[in-house]
Amino acid sequence: MHHHEHGHCGHHHGHHHGLGREGSQKGLAAALVITVGIMVLEFVGGLVTNSLALLSDSGHMLSDAASLLLSLLAVWFAARPASPKRTYGFYRFEILAALVNGVTLVGIAAWIIWEAVGRLVNPAAVASGPMMVIAVIGLLANLGSAWVLMRKGDVKENVNVRSAYLHVLGDALGSVGAMAAGLVIWLFDWYAADPLISIAVSVLILKGALAVVKQTVHILMEGTPAAVDHGEVKAALSGIEGVIDVHDLHIWTITSGLDSLSCHLLIEEGCDGQAVLQRAIDLIETRFHIRHATIQIEMPHIRHGEMEV
Numbered sequence: 001m002h003h004h005e006h007g008h009c010g011h012h013h014g015h016h017h018g019l020g021r022e023g024s025q026k027g028l029a030a031a032l033v034i035t036v037g038i039m040v041l042e043f044v045g046g047l048v049t050n051s052l053a054l055l056s057d058s059g060h061m062l063s064d065a066a067s068l069l070l071s072l073l074a075v076w077f078a079a080r081p082a083s084p085k086r087t088y089g090f091y092r093f094e095i096l097a098a099l100v101n102g103v104t105l106v107g108i109a110a111w112i113i114w115e116a117v118g119r120l121v122n123p124a125a126v127a128s129g130p131m132m133v134i135a136v137i138g139l140l141a142n143l144g145s146a147w148v149l150m151r152k153g154d155v156k157e158n159v160n161v162r163s164a165y166l167h168v169l170g171d172a173l174g175s176v177g178a179m180a181a182g183l184v185i186w187l188f189d190w191y192a193a194d195p196l197i198s199i200a201v202s203v204l205i206l207k208g209a210l211a212v213v214k215q216t217v218h219i220l221m222e223g224t225p226a227a228v229d230h231g232e233v234k235a236a237l238s239g240i241e242g243v244i245d246v247h248d249l250h251i252w253t254i255t256s257g258l259d260s261l262s263c264h265l266l267i268e269e270g271c272d273g274q275a276v277l278q279r280a281i282d283l284i285e286t287r288f289h290i291r292h293a294t295i296q297i298e299m300p301h302i303r304h305g306e307m308e309v
Contacts, residue, residue, distance in 0.1 A: 027152030
């Protein structure tokens with residue numbers, strides 16, 4: 001038996017996703033386990049100490065656990081193979097999960113601010129001692145989750161993992177806030193510290209959440225990736241020998257770290273189209289790091305209707 005060697009003509013690139021996804025999955029799973037444990041502790045602690053701060057933080061933790069679960073499902077979904085029905089596979093599910101996470105974070109932050117304003121008008125008594133102890137445990141756990149995600153997950157590149165990381169970080173901030181509030185109440189009996197610190201934390205959470213929402217909406221609108229300059233790509237392709245014109249150039253993101261490009265290159269009569277194509281593919285991959293490119297080579301006599309976009 002002999003094998004036919006494929007791969008001399010069009011070589012295929014594996015996507016650079018495997019490693020990052022594996023780590024992200026482990027990181028998210030570990031963070032999820034930690035978060036659920038602390039959520040139960042804070043809920044019971046809140047009931048025992050009659051502390052709304054702890055109860056609301058456990059509510060925040062519940063939404064966090066849900067968001068981590070959603071992110072985990074998204075990473076798992078994205079790993080599923082493409083099908084004739086879904087030719088891009090389930091990669092976009094990650095972006096949808098990040099969007100949902102971002103929107104819920106905005107909602108939670110807004111709700112905390114609303115509650116806090118009410119409490120400023122009418123401050124409630126809080127059992128500061130136990131509240132501080134539980135907040136410290138919560139903080140350590142959240143920092144543990146954040147650390148696991150930083151080490152194992154792709155926090156920088158993957159918007160889905162980053163949205164989960166922001167949830168966890170928001171929780172850590174919440175725990176720091178609860179500790180600080182507990183300390184101030186314990187020392188000065190100044191109950192307004194609790195809502196004031198809650199507002200400060202919420203504003204920080206809101207900032208990160210809005211950034212995630214903005215980025216995910218940009219991806220869903222097929223916007224050009226932030227790291228790529230459309231004009232620069234067009235100029236680089238136009239600079240290839242034999243190319244007269246570059247049109248219908250589209251660059252978009254399928255999911256974090258996976259960008260796509262399509263364009264038409266009009267080349268001079270008698271020019272070697274395949275050689276131009278190879279140069280274009282190499283240029284796009286080496287200079288702009290886009291591995292998923294579809295390039296149509298056209299001679300001057302080719303006519304096609306005007307594209308809508």
